[in-house]
Amino acid sequence: MTISLPLRINLISLVFAALVATVLTVIGGAFIYQQQRQNAIARAQIASDELASRAERLLGMQLRYEDFLGFDEQCSAVIRNDPLLSESALFNERGIQQYRSNAGGIAWPIGESLPEPGSTRTLTTHNGVIVVHPVVLGKDNVRGYTIVAINSETLLRETFRPIGWLVLSGMALFIVGLVIQQGIFWRAVGRPLARLVRTADELRPGDPAQIVALQQLTEKDDIGRVYAALARLMQRLADARNELVAQNTQLEAAVRERTDQLEKANAELALDIERRKELEDELRTLASTDSLTGLANRSFIMPYLERRLEQARRNYSPLGVVILDFDGFKNINDTYGHAVGDQALQIMGRRIEQVCRQSDVLARLGGDEFLIAFEAFLDDTQAEALCRRIIMLFEQPLQINSLSLKLGVSIGVAMFPRNGSDLVALLTAADRAMYQAKSEGGGFHFAPTSHTLTPHVSNQASL
Ligand SMILES: Nc1nc2c(ncn2[C@@H]2O[C@H](COP(=O)(O)OP(=O)(O)OP(=O)(O)O)[C@@H](O)[C@H]2O)c(=O)[nH]1
Structure with missing residues (x-):
């Protein structure tokens, strides 16, 4: 207590x-x-x-x-x-x-x-x-x-x-004296002290009105000195608080400025990342696109075919591959120059693209050799139709500058799984079929099935 x-x-x-x-x-x-x-x-x-x-x-x-x-x-x-x-x-x-x-x-x-x-x-x-x-x-x-x-x-x-x-x-005198002493004591010490405690309890740190009120108190004794000390303490608190507020404001400004800088840097970084992504996309596109025709190139089509084969294997769905090679292209190059040859490649690339279905993928393998990967059906009717549409394309002459040029085409067709269970086997079969067609003077040729090595379809016959 x-x-x-x-x-x-x-x-x-x-x-x-x-x-x-x-x-x-x-x-x-x-x-x-x-x-x-x-x-x-x-x-x-x-x-x-x-x-x-x-x-x-x-x-x-x-x-x-x-x-x-x-x-x-x-x-x-x-x-x-x-x-x-x-x-x-x-x-x-x-x-x-x-x-x-x-x-x-x-x-x-x-x-x-x-x-x-x-x-x-x-x-x-x-x-x-x-x-x-x-x-x-x-x-x-x-x-x-x-x-x-x-x-x-x-x-x-x-x-x-x-x-x-x-x-x-x-x-009796002592009691009377005591009562008087208590009265004097309360007036001189108890009451001022209680008021001092109350005032100290009600102080709000740094309140300027209270500082003024404390300074205006007129007590000359020790209690008065305590009030003066309280006023000085309050003033110091107010000064410290003002300084703190000023420092906070400075700090906030610095933080705001730094945040702005960081946000700007972030925005620039995001822009850089976006540019880099665009560049990467461009590079990826460039890496997977044939720059002359704009079609997919060999780098793209080979892994793509691997994936399609894997898918076909899983789904037991047939996949068809067409390899076509121009006939007489070297002659155009030699006769009219590479630029004309390039244009011929571009025009024919666009034409072939137009006869392909949405689900087909056309790629230029290199030189005058192209490949089409297509979703095949159990019978070859669709593949045949495609080959015929391509051959018809080549029947129309190419108009380059003032020249009217004519090209031929040899097409080899191979089907998974009928003509090969992996990509190499499938491409080899298609390539062989294409050369078969070329050796027969153009048109298309289906790769022979493994149990019968004889070609079952020849464009020559049907044409
Ligand atoms: N203009 C042009 N020519 C190319 C390009 N790439 C390869 N060539 C040329 O294309 C020609 C292809 O040769 P071949 O396949 O023998 O040409 P071809 O006359 O069709 O002969 P066959 O294919 O045997 O029917 C070569 O002369 C290559 O130099 C190219 O990007 N542009």
Whole structure:
């Protein structure tokens, strides 16, 4: 459990005040006790004096102790006059009691040194205090002693009564003082401190309005200095916050600028990648395209055929390959030049392309040799039709510049799986069939099936 600072200060001052009050009460009590005791003894001395002077008067009248009339009563009267006194008696010089105030009597203070004439002696016994006074006749002729006793209980009661009052009034004063002290303390310390704590709790770091409000507080004491320190702290916080905001703004600007740069770089990179892709596509196209005719080239058609064969093998579907080679092309080259030969290749390439179906793939293998891969049917009717359409193309003369040229064509046809189970076998069969056709003066020729080596179709026959 934590005790608040005002409460701690309060408790410390309270304990201190209680200690001071206790010490003061003890000192005051001791002083009062001393005073009361002396006062009591003085009263006993007066009574003892009184008795002694009466006895002296009677002795001065030449009376003997035995002749003192009513002296017991006089002893009692002395006691009655002062309630503090408990007993009184008259002893002769030999210590024999002559008169007393009440029964019982006071013991002769044997062994004690007795007072000289003109003085008294106070003796303290366990019963109380005894005041002894000599009875003197003439000069220094001690004829007896009066003794007055104060009971110890009475003495205590008499001395402690004022002490009790002292304590009570001291306590009452202490309580009144405490209430006043609490009021002053609350006004001077507790309330300002509580306000300080409240103000500190409500502070919003760096709030300029609160800084101004703190600076305007007029307390001149320590609390005022704490407010001033709080104002300075708030100002430092505000400065730090402003600096942070400025740095953040700078940082954000730098990040924005860097982000812009990165986005620009990214865009450029994306453009580069796109260009590169286009270039790669172009290169790929170039690598797979015959630059003269724009048809697929050998690099493209060979892996393509491998894939188509694999597919055909999986699906048990037939695949046809046509290889065609121009007849008399060298002559055009030789006669009209390569440029004309090139044009002839381009024109014939376009024409052949036109007679192919969507699913057929036409490629130029090189020179004046072309290949068509086509989806075949079980019978050869379709393949034959294709060959015939190609041959018909070559029947139309080529118009190049002012020239009208004529070319022939030799076509070899091979079917998978009939004429070969792999690409090499299939192409060899088609090639052989083409040469077969060429050897027969052009037209088309189907590769022979493995069980019958004789050609089953010849264009010559059908044409
Ligand atoms: N203009 C041109 N000629 C080419 C090209 N590629 C190859 N040639 C030529 O084409 C000719 C092909 O020769 P051949 O196949 O013997 O020509 P052909 O006269 O048709 O003879 P056969 O095929 O035996 O009927 C050669 O002279 C090659 O130099 C080309 O891209 N352009």
